Amino acid sequence: MVITGIGTVTNIGPDAASTWESMREGRSGISQIESAEFDRYEYTWRVTIAGQVKGWDPCEQGGFDRRDVRRFDRCTMLGLSAAAQAVEDSGIDFSKEIPDRCGVIVGSGIGGIGTIEEMLKVLIERGPDRISPHTVPRLMVNATAGNVSIRYGLRGPSSAHATACASSGHAFGDAMNYLRKGEADVMVVGGCEAAVTPLCIGAFSTMRALSARNDEPERASRPFDKGRDGFVLAEGAGFFVIETLEHAKARGAKIYGELMGYGNSSDAAHITAPDEQGRGAISSMNKAMADGGVNLADIDYINAHGTSTAIGDEAEVAAVLSVFGDHARKSADGKLLMSSTKSMHGHALGASGAVEMLACINAVRMGVIPPTINLDDPDDGFDIDLVAHEARERPVRYAMNNTFGFGGHNVTLIVGRYTD
Amino acid sequence: MTESEIEAKVIDIVCKQMGADGAEVSRNTRFDEDLKADSLDQVELMMDFEDAFNTSISDEDAEQIKTVGNAVEFISKNNGSSG
Structure with a gap:
């Protein structure tokens, strides 16, 4: 099993090349939270920092239209954008593949929490009849897997894993097993998350799980350091095209690495x-x-x-x-x-x-x-x-x-x- | 509100929601075939019309509103005031 396509959207780069460049250079993507959703609450927040993907507007940078924005949660838009990069990078043309032999597995811990919070506000302020009919297909944790399969016509195995921070790990494992068992030739696999929302920041904060190093955002995430005081919540997505070695060779794909275990x-x-x-x-x-x-x-x-x-x-x-x-x-x-x-x-x-x-x-x-x-x-x-x-x-x-x-x-x- | 004002506003709402180009939307534009609006999009369109024209569209009425023209006629007939 080999990896033949890579795509990411992160707070340290809008694509895989720029994200890797930042990783090499040791750049931080942590900053003060900027969000109208937070501004509407007149509270003092114990935690004011996060890893938001700033400068990434779904329409401007993500290529989505206004209709998409009503139909997709930000989590799914980040995911679809990373998936598109990975598919393009792999050079695969799914219209030439056997649809039943191509699938998609996506991990997301929380899914469309931004939609849940937005629509709960609509319910409270305007009543049940004003809730968007797109609410359920936006918020469900499998929304991205479903939308990737629709976009590329993948009719093989598709599923979503929601095992908190291990979600995309399980997505990979599951996708690898479909390739190994011979049930698929190609799998799109990845993870996406967009949980920098008032509810999530508030909830992880009261658990005392988050760093409150608000005045030094770039120094807040400090794994293994004596001064660490919690994690910094971030959003982003990573997607990959993985396939059997035989299939990759047959279509002359460039190979990034081998999936071993x-x-x-x-x-x-x-x-x-x-x-x-x-x-x-x-x-x-x-x-x-x-x-x-x-x-x-x-x-x-x-x-x-x-x-x-x-x-x-x-x-x-x-x-x-x-x-x-x-x-x-x-x-x-x-x-x-x-x-x-x-x-x-x-x-x-x-x-x-x-x-x-x-x-x-x-x-x-x-x-x-x-x-x-x-x-x-x-x-x-x-x-x-x-x-x-x-x-x-x-x-x-x-x-x-x-x-x-x-x-x-x-x-x-x-x-x-x-x-x- | 005149019927042409209603029409302009309906077209504006349709374009905003469906990401369509105003020049390509007319009274004859069908929500499903022309704009590829699925059933959820069409429910949302009705909600947007209700909000914008301060009117109420029952499920039975909504069944009959298949085009921009249908929407304009319904709103004109039901005395939609500008909301």
Whole structure:
């Protein structure tokens, strides 16, 4: 299974090339929230910062028309835009494919929450008869998967995963399994999220999950740093075209990398807190390596879930040290590098695994490992080279992509360098 | 409000909602065949007409409003005032 098309829309770039450029350069996309939805409330917000995709208007930059804007939530528009980039990048012409052998799987943690909030306001202020008839197809978490299948005429497997921050990890795993089982030749897979809304900022804030470093937005997301105080909520989307190697070769596609392994597990412990010993994470990493037949010593890079919460980062580091031992231990001259690109683009919840897949693919393709910015003072016992501040050049055979979600869902994906 | 004023306003609403070009929308324009409005779009159009003309369109009436011209006639007949 190989990756042949990439598309992203993030707060550090409107497409995959610019997002990667920002990752390499260590640029932050975190800023003060600018939103009419927030302005209408005369409250003081504990958290005023997020990773909004600014300067991206659905009509101006996204190519949507006014009719689309009434029919799609922002989450779906970000997703469709990233999917269009990936499809174009892959060079595939779906009209020449067998429709039943092409599918789409999309992850989103929350879906069209902006629509829910907007229409609830309409209900309260104007009554039930003024609620838009497009409300349900906008808000449903599978809206993007359905719309991608419609746009490209994909009649094979399609589904949506909503496993919080692990959503696009599961989307990838599911899509990989359809290819492996021989049920599809090509899958469009990705994740999208647009949850920088008053309700979500307020709710994650009262959970004390968010960083309140409001006066230094670019320094707020600081995974693994002693001064971390929570994650920064972000929006964005990442989409990919993946296909069987045979199919990619037959159509002469350029190949970015190989999808090796997929592991998933559950903490079965607490609905939001990770297992302190990282047992679920240990299991998903081990399963992914077993699935792909990859030795742990050949994993050169981990794109960590690394959200910048106190307990989440600690549990992940514990899990990685437990799985990889001296290969991960900086003090033992271990060769493994791990970084969290969330330090730059924040946490796009269900889209995070897909956005971070870009970092993993380019790490194996180009031998460049994007940094963990803001890592001024690594926490005690975090005995791993966490690629502080600046990107590192080093050949990467296999990269691991960790995503862990509320609900105790853990997904690990492994991508490898492709050589003819 | 004269009928031509109503027509101009209906066309404006239709264009805004359906992303259509005003020059291509006339009284004969059909919501479904010409503008590809699905059933949800058509419900929303009726809601927008109700809001803009401060009128009420029952489901039975809406069934009969298939073109821009149908909408203009209905609104004129029902004394739609400018909302």
